[in-house]
Each structure stands twice: as structure tokens, then as C-alpha cells.
Amino acid sequence: MRLSLLLPPVQPEVYPVVAGCPYAGCGGRHVQHWQAVPKPLRDTQFAEVVAHRYRCVRCGRTFRVYPRGVGHDQTSARLKGVATMFYVLGMSYGAVAIALSALGWPLSKVAVYYAVQEAGAAVAGLRREAVQRGGGRVAGLGVDLTSVRCAGQWLTVGIGVDAVRGTVLSLDLLPNGEAATLTAWVQDLASVLGATLLVSDDADSFKLAADANGMDQQVCKAHVGRNTDAWVEAMAPDVVADADGSLASIGVAPAQAVADIHELRRLMSERQPSEEASAALATIHHRYLSAAKPAKGEAMSLAYRLRLFSLDRWNLWPRLTRYRTWEGPDGEALDGTNNACERAIGWWVKERYRSMRGYKRPESVLHVSRLIAAMGNALDGPGFALAEVIA
Numbered sequence: 001m002r003l004s005l006l007l008p009p010v011q012p013e014v015y016p017v018v019a020g021c022p023y024a025g026c027g028g029r030h031v032q033h034w035q036a037v038p039k040p041l042r043d044t045q046f047a048e049v050v051a052h053r054y055r056c057v058r059c060g061r062t063f064r065v066y067p068r069g070v071g072h073d074q075t076s077a078r079l080k081g082v083a084t085m086f087y088v089l090g091m092s093y094g095a096v097a098i099a100l101s102a103l104g105w106p107l108s109k110v111a112v113y114y115a116v117q118e119a120g121a122a123v124a125g126l127r128r129e130a131v132q133r134g135g136g137r138v139a140g141l142g143v144d145l146t147s148v149r150c151a152g153q154w155l156t157v158g159i160g161v162d163a164v165r166g167t168v169l170s171l172d173l174l175p176n177g178e179a180a181t182l183t184a185w186v187q188d189l190a191s192v193l194g195a196t197l198l199v200s201d202d203a204d205s206f207k208l209a210a211d212a213n214g215m216d217q218q219v220c221k222a223h224v225g226r227n228t229d230a231w232v233e234a235m236a237p238d239v240v241a242d243a244d245g246s247l248a249s250i251g252v253a254p255a256q257a258v259a260d261i262h263e264l265r266r267l268m269s270e271r272q273p274s275e276e277a278s279a280a281l282a283t284i285h286h287r288y289l290s291a292a293k294p295a296k297g298e299a300m301s302l303a304y305r306l307r308l309f310s311l312d313r314w315n316l317w318p319r320l321t322r323y324r325t326w327e328g329p330d331g332e333a334l335d336g337t338n339n340a341c342e343r344a345i346g347w348w349v350k351e352r353y354r355s356m357r358g359y360k361r362p363e364s365v366l367h368v369s370r371l372i373a374a375m376g377n378a379l380d381g382p383g384f385a386l387a388e389v390i391a
């Protein structure tokens, strides 16, 4: 894994073509060169460049034109790029200011902050870019939620990835993690991307979002494997002993129940999309159908818990085994996990966040995470051109 960051160049001899009067409402096509004026610059190489002043023949107003990598303010795009790079690589805003000063390119902490935020705000095209790279279509959309602390509150961040390629497509602040919110968010992403399959963990809200949007779903096999294992481990001692006598009351021997929970675990870990497997799940569930629902305020019996769990796994089955037969329009395959999302959250949202005491503005959460994710998408490629996000 290799990341190259390409700094915006400063080219003192290269000026944009002057196409006419820049003032709104004038429309004058003819301009005269008025004068060349020196412009002091904060940059890693040049202390000064030349700005050209032009005068509009029609309205008489003047305007300035700067060389490539230089704008109205005194800091070059290249120095803003260095500041942004240092920040993304893990330094705080204050630390970046100290480092730049030591290198002889002083920039205030506030100026560093604005450089980073502006670059982050410019990454809005992340989604569009990733879609273009994928030939205009993302068949499988992976989604997950995480939370970050901001000004004393926890914010919900939704992350969307190309489930096949692993690139980050979208990072969004969501008002909450409820099914209605996720449904609208998934719908927006899926329609932009043309995705027909949703990959997620086994949260019910994502199942509802997939169904409401008419999408097929793959529930992460690793999540299901882990929580099936945990359930079996926790239940086994009580099942062996028929601890509350509820198995006896529905006529199931403890040995049969023990065999059932281990069969459930085997089916969940092998995930063979066969008729036999599906029929086995049905058989297990039917054995516990007569277990009574607890009265209000009473605890669930062992038999009833088996009834619920076997139903849940049976219902989950098509979503758990989807990846075995799914194929994208260009023959893409899935691995059945939501690892691409988890990796993206770990690397692009949480890793940078660890060294901070929390964000102060919700916009910062998005700007910084999107910026880091955009760079992450450029891993092993030709490099991330900071000039694309620095004016």
C-alpha cells in the first residue's frame, strides 16, 4: 500500500488566458494590459511573483491576473497543500503551524485550519469520481455507521463504499441511525450509483432500508458468524441441562436441542445455498413452534428463545448466502463481508480522529473525513493531486 500526495505547482511564468471582463453584468470582450505589479507570496520557493493588471475597455474597471498556483491571498496553493498534507498525516493545526514556521514558511494556525477545511469542502465530488472510475456504475453498495464526538455530542456518520472495489463513495452526517433515515440515505446513494445490492451488518434498520428500496441484500457473514457463535456458547450450558424444563414441556429432549444449536452454527458457518440447508433450518424452527410466548413481564423460556433464534436465522438465510450466487453486470463478485466499510471507517474516519480531542464543528467531521477518504481512494494509484481540492 502506497500513497503519493502531489502538491499543487506554482508556475510564475504561466498565466491564465484573459477571456474578457470578469465583472458581472459587463460582458466586455476587450481588455488592455494596464501594469505589472509585484506580489509578495508565502510559498516554499518564491517570495514574490508578478500580478498583471488589466483594464476593461467597456466599463473601465481594472482586475488582476495571477500566475498558476497563486490567488488573491498571499499564500500559494502549494503552501496550502503542504499544510493540508501535514494535517492529514496526523499533526494538529497548531503543530502544522509550528512545523511550517521552522521550515521558513510561516503560516498561522487559523490559516492552516482554513486551508484544510477548504480542501475538505472541495471533495464533494468524491462520489461522482468513484462512480466514473467504476465505469459509471456501482452494482454493490456497502454501508455502515460510525459515530464521532463533536462539541460534546455524538454525531452519526454514514459511510458508503463500492462493495466490490472497496473505494469510499460517500461520507455523510446523518441525524440518527433509525430505519427511516437509513432508508432515505440508501435510496439517495443507490439511485446515484445505480446499485441494486446492499451490503451491511445485520442491523434490522439496514434490512428495512434494503427492502424499502427494493434492493437485494448481503448481510456480512463475519458478523452473523460471530453472533451465532456467541449465542450458542451462551445458551449451550442451559440447553444441555434443560435448565427451566421448557424443552421437556414441548417434548424436545435436551440432546436433540444440543444437536440443533450445533447444526445452526454449522449451517451459519458453511453457508451453502442448497435446498437441504434451507430445509434443515425450517425443520429446526418447527421443532420449537409450540414454545409459548412469555406472559407480560415474564422472562422468555429456553424453548421460546430457541424458537425465536431459529426463526431469525432462517429469515436471514437468503441475505446471508446472497454472495454465493450474486454477480455484478461485469462479472464482479462479493466476498460476503462488509469489510470494505469497516476498513474505510477504521482508516479514514477513526484513525485520524484518535489523535484529536474531538471535532468542534460538524462540517469539520465531514471535511476532514472526506479529504482523508479521497486520498485513501488514490492509494496505489498515480497519486492524489491536492491541486484538485485547493483553489
Ligand SMILES: [Zn+2]
Residues within 6 Å of the ligand: 021, 022, 023, 026, 027, 028, 056, 057, 058, 059, 060, 061
Ligand atoms: Zn468591464
